[in-house]
Amino acid sequence: MRARRAGRIIGCAVLALGAGIAAHGTALADDATAATSAATAATAATGELTLVTLAGAGTSAGRAEAPDLLAEQDAVLAAVGAGAPVYRWTTALNGFAVRLTEQQLTALDDQPAVASVEPDTIRPMAGRTSLAAVRAAAASPRLRGGAGVVVGVVDSGIAPQSPAFAEVPGLGADPEAFAGACVEGQGWSADDCTRKIVGARWYVDGFGADRVRTSESLSALDTLGHGTQVSSVAAGNAGVSVRVDQRDAGFFGGVAPQARIAAYKACWGAPDPADDGCSTADVVSAVDAAVADGVDVLSLALSGGEGIDILQLALLGAAEADIVVVGASGNTGGSAYAAHAGPWVTTVGSAVGRMSRGRVTLPDGRSWTGGGRPSRVSARAVLARRAAAPDVSRRAAAQCRLGALDSRLVADRIVVCERGAIGRIDKSESVAQAGGRAMVLVNRRPGAITADLHAVPTVHLPARAGRSFSRWVARHPDARVSMARDAGRPGTRRTARWSASGDPRGVTLKPDAVADGDAVLGALPESTGRSWGVFSGSSAATAHAAGLAALVRARHPERSAAVVRSLLVTSARPVPGASPLAQGTGALPSQAPTAHLALDVAPQEWRRALRRHLLARLNTSSVLMPARRQRAVRTVTNIGTRPEYFSVTARGFSSHRVRVQPLAVRLAPGESADFTVTVTGPVTPGQLDDGMLVWRGARGGVTRVPVALTR
Template identity: 25%
Template sequence: KLIGARFYIHALDENHNSARDTIGHGTHTASTVAGNQVNKASFYGLAPGNMRGAVPSARIAVYKVCWEDLCEDSEVLAAFDDAIADGVDIISISIGTRSAHQYYRDPIAIGSFHAMQKGVLTSQSAGNSGPYESTVASIAPWKLSVAASTTDRQFIVKVVLGDNTTLVGKGISPFDMKRKKFPLVDYHAVNNSFTGKIIFKNFYASGGYELHEKAAGIIFGYDDDIGFSINCPLPGSVLSSKDGERVSSYINNTRHPVAEILKTEAIRNGSAPVVGTFSSRGPNPFTKDILKPDITAPGVDILAAWSPEGSPSEVTGDERATKYNIVSGTSMACPHATGAAAYVKTFHPDWSPAAIKSALMTTAFPMNATTNPDAEIAYGAGHIDPVKAINPGLIYEALEDDYIRMLCNIGYTPEQIQIFSGHNNSCSKLSRGSPKDLNYPTMISNVAEAKFTRTVTNVGNANSTYKATITSPSNLKISVTPEVLSFKSLNETKSFVVTMSTKARPVDPYLIISASLVWSDGVHNVRSPIVMYLTVRPSDDLVHL
């Protein structure tokens, strides 16, 4: 299964001398991509069942570049070079910066460009800085940028107060208090020891201090829906702020308040998939004409393998050792998408990275904008559907020269572009235009009128005719020319133009109008989201006195 492992460190010592995972994060993501099936897996009895990775027949090569959250740019680039030279087929990278950087300053953007040049797709986590706009950190168009969404299972932790009031929160808490109630105290009112007490906080923390102080448990009354279950190092539950107020009131009005934190239960989540609150949102902060993230995949409360050397809560002092853990993040979503990409490549080994990416995006199933108010800037083209992706019908191809042209169109200098390409490039020799002219499977505009030119390649049936269907709200006018594409052979290409306009104006802070174009031959449905994202201009905020 594991056919290679390298590690990278600028200063070798006894704490930095092995590719072994001492944290757990890398083990979790690697097993999600390609772990063999394991029967009766669970996290201390939670989420029991049979478990396997997305493509269990695949092999894994590991390149360790991070040490206690420190990831040096030079080591990231060296790992990319080695992975490419080693002949890997797909690169999955569940690391990134907290915010986006210009492409030429982003080692992952540079390394993934080099991979693309050699026919290797890079799949990267979008980031965990949501739900705020323009927080997506993975923005280069030659990468697959993956957001995180929920599954149909969620974990709850009930809190029973001394007056028998039962409150339902979230958490990964496999501890059993065995029907015993412990003294319940407010964190701010404790004047002495936490030992043996359940601590109530109206803010979220890791629980490390309470663990050190030998508290019996911890209850959070938190203002925001964090969108996933916290793995606490001691019995714990995250309640809504409203229920947190009920706990506070009970403490303040009871002579000897007590409580019990029950063991986590797994229940069905009927609203899934919904993009996790933490998942970073678009739009792309540097290239507004490229929609990011690209796609979403399961990334909330994911059970996968874990290194026994790593704390399951990642809290210092949590000495539990486990082979499996339940974790959330776009780091967990990324390997799901990577596995889907590897699955597509199995059927189409000669496809380019852009072709594989296009197949995943155009066959993704649409998400519900009602339960995902940030719509495409949260989930991109939609939720992955690997089985459909192996037969997309049409693909949007893009090669190195197309990306170089895009870099020219955003004003990069030849010296900056050479960082990616490795050779001299003259933008004067390439046709000039806009970044939106890149042959991308999605379309987005931040102005009220826009035109997009796209080219599709037939990879479905040799003799086929595709008809266009536009789905759009009344406040967004969209046309496509031509409306019919007829193909007579495989790998034949056809171009079309999409024009869209609106008279709608944003209400602070922004307006998202979602639409889509579907090319269908009766067998394949090739879907491209079309997004109008308008923000309030500074002049719109002026108030006449």
């Protein structure tokens, strides 16, 4: 569908990656991890799985040929006396995964071709799936968009039987350059690939086929649900009827409903769900294959890793192949910095708060609003703590624990449940089992409210409103109250406390942006017992960003991946009260951006800047710099079809003066101009100052460039 731009690298020294190479994960693959192929099992050395990167780029950079890279790998393996590798990589990067003894690891230090050595790690998926009953779905956001584009999803696989991935009329143009394959396996045949699911591959040798749970399928088939939800949000069909328990619950549609999906299963379920995750070796193999296949957008809704590790180098190869790469920042706010530190990755964090809202109204007209998607209900209300089942404590009843409610006291009533002890959705299930008609969930202390998809109509009230409503119900046990969907504006977005922020000492500003990551509806595989469910975390936000990228690529196939990345992040709107290190530019839009100004980066510049330790000076769509440096330069390009004036203002800085020169430019189509950001003010250790450069075009477009000044 488009010509790929392959940059050429002139020379490539060993990459000095420093401490960022250290893996950040939860478990190392051990001796029990076995390769599934007989050849590998027979020749693999007895040792830990080690990931080795050799100097130089993969074939995606247009510099080398695969046979030459394989010969380099063979020479290193022979020099240390290693057996056959578990994986080889030649496209996104030059390297391999192999089991090595301590002596062989030591011998690698003497190999000049080796750029980095890492142990394999297990990375977590960046989302949590809820199997709550779905009672209402949002309408499809659009019926068209994304035709001809392939979104590669590296995750836990996909459920081809879901109507979100059916081969329906109106999918539009087929991809022209995609060359993927449909790899068969348990529960997956070649017929499961269609015009919608155009590719399927799976990788388990790093995780270990003998370590997966018995319900897993050694194929691209998803049994966990995470990959299916991510794929459906990014590119699920439009206008899909959501039907649950023999009743209609609305319609669903992905962000780019005409885009195609290529599934790369590299995340697996373990016997203990706490051990679920994605082996870095499997993930890198999936990325290498996706680049070779020719996907247009690559989504990785998984976190883990620090600095520029081997996965970031593989994603660099994807960027050099002109692929828009989108990665999840992770859900480790307060304990770890955002994942995917590479500036060639669009790293997406989570926003919450902009949710569907419900209203609870008293007979005298007083009302309270909270999170929820309730249908209209009018009934008597009862405090759950006053409706305890026999031999059940008032506390257990108040928290609406399963089996704690007396059906004689809650039948056909709106039950007021307190938050705590069990999951929110489990409380509504308890109310439903006891015959309750609806639920008002109240926080007992300050905290977030949500709009989960509950088993009964539900409104979730914050602590202060919940106390007022509960006191009224206690005094009026026989009065009727009503609840309904609030027709007003949705709540105000804010960054999620659990969304990982960027490292102020890093070389680039992360995350790049945020998107809705709380109670997002997506498709589920049949193995979960549900066809639909909600999921939360930066994986949901990543899926949204990947869909937006597909919309832009379909509408403007001539635009490079770097330009698409710039358009996405500069079109975001700031979230009140959050710094750029928490939100990047802000919350991504729901529609494809239409601005005509972009910050481009040539494919060869990424690796050149990495080699010279100059990533901070790349023409990225953000600025992260020490205040003492005082100066940064960026370049903007008119990607529109007509000449246009653009002007800029600096906003939000509290302790520094930030000047931009020039303040306005006139650019013809394709013309570029440099602008300089100059900072003056105090250099205070530990102090962070930040703001936004806002470019406005004469034709109405707005381009925002966040700036964070660190110590």
